[in-house]
Amino acid sequence: MAYKSITLTDSNPGDYFYDEAMKTLRTNVQFSGKNNKVILLTSGHGNEGKSDISFNLAVELGKAGKKVLLIDADIRKSVYKERYNIQEETKGLSQYLSGQVEQIDEVVCKTNYENVYMILAGPYAPNPTEMLGDELFGQLLKAAKQVFQYVIIDTPPLGIVVDAAVIGQYCDGAIIVVEKDSTSYRLCQKVKTQLEKSGCKILGAVLNKVNHGGKGYYGGKYGRYSKYGKYGEYGSGYINPEKK
Numbered sequence: 001m002a003y004k005s006i007t008l009t010d011s012n013p014g015d016y017f018y019d020e021a022m023k024t025l026r027t028n029v030q031f032s033g034k035n036n037k038v039i040l041l042t043s044g045h046g047n048e049g050k051s052d053i054s055f056n057l058a059v060e061l062g063k064a065g066k067k068v069l070l071i072d073a074d075i076r077k078s079v080y081k082e083r084y085n086i087q088e089e090t091k092g093l094s095q096y097l098s099g100q101v102e103q104i105d106e107v108v109c110k111t112n113y114e115n116v117y118m119i120l121a122g123p124y125a126p127n128p129t130e131m132l133g134d135e136l137f138g139q140l141l142k143a144a145k146q147v148f149q150y151v152i153i154d155t156p157p158l159g160i161v162v163d164a165a166v167i168g169q170y171c172d173g174a175i176i177v178v179e180k181d182s183t184s185y186r187l188c189q190k191v192k193t194q195l196e197k198s199g200c201k202i203l204g205a206v207l208n209k210v211n212h213g214g215k216g217y218y219g220g221k222y223g224r225y226s227k228y229g230k231y232g233e234y235g236s237g238y239i240n241p242e243k244k
């Protein structure tokens with residue numbers, strides 16, 4: 001069955017340094033291990049940049065010739081339709097997980113980005129955690145792994161709702177997005193512990209919204225990113241993919 005096509009319009013073109021940081025993220029994901037194919041992104045609290053990074057990571061992997069499925073698992077507060085001005089009517093994840101749509105192919109959409117496919121969140125559902133924890137979601141991911149080289153899953157913040165940990169049981173690894181100067185060490189620890197409890201290993205973290213003009217931030221362990229120069233508002237760095 002042919003996938004439905006959707007067109008995404010990215011009104012935020014990013015900048016050179018952001019793009020370079022995304023390439024680094026993509027490379028680090030690729031080198032994190034050949035079995036790390038189903039990867040979720042989460043964070044401690046809202047607005048740290050998970051959805052932006054999920055999308056851009058999928059696009060970068062696609063550009064590198066990898067067939068990627070981006071799943072919007074934020075059934076509570078999906079942003080993709082509006083943010084990327086998606087006009088087509090589609091069926092989404094919530095409809096599949098609630099049994100309203102039976103075939104996976106009916107929820108997978110081909111995008112206008114090379115090698116990038118998407119499952120949109122679908123309409124709001126009152127019980128996302130239960131839906132996402134259902135074995136049906138595990139089966140969907142298993143099937144997706146047969147067809148796609150990477151599956152990137154955008155989730156809600158784990159410091160607020162437990163969905164990402166529930167999804168984590170079906171994933172090969174997780175990336176934690178951390179907004180600079182916004183998330184406490186304690187909250188990051190909590191997110192890490194919760195993911196590990198669900199059996200999901202941590203591939204690494206993205207430090208997002210870095211203003212490289214800030215004083216001395218790139219000293220110490222983040223020093224290696226300084227070679228990218230000024231990130232401006234859209235800076236992102238990927239920290240040590242191997243380290244737990």
Ligand SMILES: Nc1ncnc2c1ncn2[C@@H]1O[C@H](COP(=O)(O)OP(=O)(O)OP(=O)(O)O)[C@@H](O)[C@H]1O
Binds near residue numbers: 046051077155236
């Ligand atoms: N590196 C960045 N620099 C500046 N602004 C950014 C950056 N990344 C994302 N943003 C902006 O921050 C806001 C939140 O981004 P996004 O929706 O990706 O976060 P999120 O973590 O998915 O949020 P939520 O928890 O609500 O799902 C958006 O307005 C986005 O454009």
Ligand SMILES: [Mg+2]
Binds near residue numbers: 050052079154
């Ligand atoms: Mg989001």
